Amino acid sequence: MTVSTFSELELDESLLDALQEKGFTRPTAIQAAAIPPALEGRDVLGSAPTGTGKTAAYLLPALQHLVDFPRKKSGPPRILIVTPTRELAMQVADHARELAKHTHLDIATITGGVAYMNHAEVFSENQDIVVATTGRLLQYIKEENFDCRAVETLILDEADRMLDMGFAQDIETIAAETRWRKQTMLFSATLEGNAVKDFAERLLEDPVEVSATPSTRERKKIHQWYYRADDVEHKTKLLVHLLNQPDTTRSIVFVRKRERVHELVAWLREAGINTCYLEGEMVQAKRNEAIKRLTDGRVNVLVATDVAARGIDIPDVSHVFNFDLPRTADIYLHRIGRTGRAGMKGTAISLVEAHDHLLLGKITRYMKEPLKSRVIDELRPTTRAPSEKLTGKPSKKVLAKREEKKKEKDKEKPRVKVRHRDQKNIGKRRKPTAATTTESPKVDE
Template sequence: MTAQTFSDLELDDILIHNLQAENIQTPTVIQAQTIPVALEGKDILGSAPTGTGKSLAFLLPAVQHLLDFPRRKPGPPRILILTPTRELAMQIADQAKRLTQDTHLSIATITGGVAYMNHSEVFSKNQDIVIATTGRLLQYIKEENFDCRAVEMLILDEADRMLDMGFSQDVETISAETRWRKQTLLFSATLEGEGLHDFARRILKDPIEINADPSRKERKKILQFYYRADDLTHKIALLTYLLKQPEVKKSIVFVRKRERVHELVTWLHQAGIQSCYLEGEMVQAKRNEAIKRISNNTVNVLVATDVAARGIDIDDITHVINFDAPKTADVYLHRIGRTARAGKKGTAIMLVEAHDNELLQKIERYIKEPIKLRTIDQLRPKTKAPKPVTKKKPSQKTKLKQASKKKEETKKKKVKLRHRDLKNKGKPKKSIISAE
């Protein structure tokens, strides 16, 4: 039975109070499935799309563990959380600080992009939870500035992205350094790919696999629809029109390739729409600047690729627009999860060209509901919508014909005999006489 409230999950009253202060009332699917298993002390290999409350799914059991087993004297970190990017580390730290209000637990971050000795407070005083990026943490470990021996729980967030970014060796080194730990939780946006499972086998011990799709109730908060586009020019016209609507207060526009990011930013600028962007090869300072601009409403449009936007949590996104269709249905779910967060409602729009139609059908099958078609009067498509591909079930007559044909073919099949078998048929076998 799935937990209906956080009280059902046997969490401390102070945690429930802090969740209610954030207007978080009921656990999401990933939280309801993960928290009981994590509280039992088992290793977890977990997957859930962005925006489904994955961070709280590991933060709540981690904090509960510290409250259940308080330390007797100050010491080094007991919970270590690894993330692929500085932005994600800062977001998790903010969430952890709000969650641990009035608990006397301390939270610290160790990331790149910060002056080396600015982390000195992490080493000089008691810390309970440290959220870190792998590179900078490893540097401190090698210089014996970070004590791994007290780590009881190691949590890896966005593990698939860590692998994509080439951090697998760093993570395995940190895993070896924290070998006294009692529990490891590994989370990923998706559990696809042999590489991730091989990596998980080396890090985890008899893990429980949790693969949580958002519930229909969670998805209902997102209004989903699509517009048909004739070609790229029509698509740009649709996007420009949509972004100029008053209800589109803050949006993320997704594209597939980083080359398209720069093109789209230029096209929007020409249409009088200011935007910022995120793409894979950006330096940290530029990434920070882009996130700051969209977060503080300097601009209200962010253009991004899937890889670049991973791990970014921006408040109050009202619309997610799929300018380029996602590669797969689960990527679609990750994208649209950027809106309708923290109990709010949101809108997800997809601009669909003829060649995207099959993918649209796959997405509808995956989310088990149809996505509504909408049109704009002055921008109606000129081309006809492609007919949906449906596989016809064979009739009873066709089935009987196929069965009869198969039977005939089986009869006609002859056993293939080798020439030498035919040649020697009926001849007595020669006795073998050994030469003396």
């Protein structure tokens, strides 16, 4: 059955009113696929990248369950949502409050970077939904401050990120503590590889597997291309030129390593571009301040690593720059999903050195569409483009040369002389008789 409107999903009027007030009338692909089985109480294994509406895909059925089966008296949380980062936890909780604004449901968060006293009300008062990060939640469970016995639905958001961050054992411990639950939902940006699926098999029971990649129409809202660069210095000049363009209003620049963050921020500031940054080791107050400076318009550029940028949701991002290409194609999809949101158009630009072309080939195959190359006249690369195709597959000529080299090496190997006596059949060896066996000497006790 094709679902074209939220009203077809048999959601409560209070939820439909909240959706309408937010301007949402048609479910996204992941919402249309995940909500019906979740409403039936099935376990759900969902694959959807950032910006596809996956948060509402698990929040709406969870809220509907609480509306359909109201509790008779106050108690500990019935819905537990676990996220990899504090920022994502706060965003999910805010989204849940918006959707539940016409209900009497209580929603709270448990995250690191917050004093214990601020969480005391979560333990003492009635809570229907708790959104938490793994570390602080596990601490409270071990201290017996958080009661898991009432949890009916466990939701794991961005499970692939949690596995990357080494939280697998923590999540399994949390899942074991919520063993009385009736439903589990796990969402990941991608189900490629065995890691997430193997992990899901241990936690989910006969799940419905749903996935939704952005439609071609959605992807076309994000214009993508790349510039070839000779080296890091050339990439920096290209980036400065692009950031100074009038249509570049709010940008996120992605790099691979934390060390590169500080280098690039210094270079951009020398060029007169006011920049803020996020890195993995920043304290929460500084992270919040950096994000606030960008959203308030005090700066227009944020430099970040993939780890540091997990879970942040910054509105009206006009451009995403890949100063360093990501190691995997699904991370590329995560990155560019920061722009072109809420029906707006966006731009994703990659700066590519010669050694990046194999990665670029992987990304184009994953996206199933080629990325076009552009050139800035005054900043043309001086080096030639790699001769091998972007697919990363060696040409027939290269394969033939490899075969010749292999044959030459085989010729150079010393030949082992095969002697006739080595091939003789020496027959079976005779078993030792009783006469030939020797008894071990007895020791007087």
